[in-house]
Amino acid sequence: MTYSDAAQRRGKRERLATAAAQVLHEQGMEKTTIADIARAADVPVGNVYYYFKTKDQLVEAAIDAHAHTLADMISTLDALPTPQDRLKALLAGWVEQRELTARYGCPTGSLASELDKRDDGLDRTLAKVMRVLLDWAEQQFLAMGRAADARELAVALIASYQGISLLTNTFRDPDLMASEARRLSHWIDSLT
Template sequence: MTNSGDRRAQAAQKRRRLSAAAARVLHEQGVERTTLADIAREAGVPVGNVYYYFKTKDELVRAALAEHRARLDELTAGLDRLPDPRARLAALVESWTAERESTARHGCPTGTLAAELGKRADGTLDAEAGAVLRRLLDWAAAQFRAWGVPDPDGHALTLVSAYQGMSLLAHALRDPAVMTAEGARLLRWLDSLGAGPGVSP
């Protein structure tokens, strides 16, 4: 690789590190309380480097949302390797409950960001946060559709709404047990749907 190629690779790596740091810090602190210096510190780079890659905090918020989207895609790609849609949906719920401690402290990473951005007047970044949640809804609906469950879009909405609700309550009450209890309830709900045409009993 040439020197210019090395520099491009290093720049891409540093930008990704800053994006990942932005996703973590914004989840823990929220948009308003987070500074570019906070993100630089989390990423382990000088604050001047942040301005080289991201001119404004909004650009970093957009990068954090891209990070959330990439993590969701990575999660669903892993779930897609499971043998049937019912197993994939159950594993999704289990992944939510596995994050119960973090959720109780900080809420759902994308949901809390969408709620905060929704209070702003410009209405652009909140739409991008909504698009990440829409991606999750679409994936869940595809699983219910493959399962052969009637009204797959409605079932996906029920599932994701339940996740957002239990995340909000776990965070408000600072109680990870909410995630455990409601996750178990969601698994029982999935079991109650039975074996659709697309699922082996």
């Protein structure tokens, strides 16, 4: 296999993983078929089985895509000068996605809720991804000098996001996300 063959294979696999994350978010686990994912990735359905033998393997790839997206986001946020700036930029990113959240909910939270109903361990795999964000938020509060309650503050921040994502989706009201982000921004300011 040549380098370009390997790159092309990796390209299709990554497209399928990204498409799986998108389609699972938009349609949910039960409604999503391998054919739906293949169509979204612009890959012939027969080729999917070369990369992924089962729908569960595609779900694992979607979880991996969530992990990569989160890692990229954290890398971008970490370039900001202060922990307050980083936390507020996280909020701004959530607000940018408010229309999508209003239609489908939080991509990771919705998938976590669906995987929790299964007994295959994929829920724990996704929990590791969510823990990365929680740990990162805790580090920001530690950097703000909140050693005594950094973990609790991180949990409160992530729980607020998950809660407002659910409400934004339930009421199909993206303005809820924006107003909660403003409240959380003031809350972050009040902690210093």
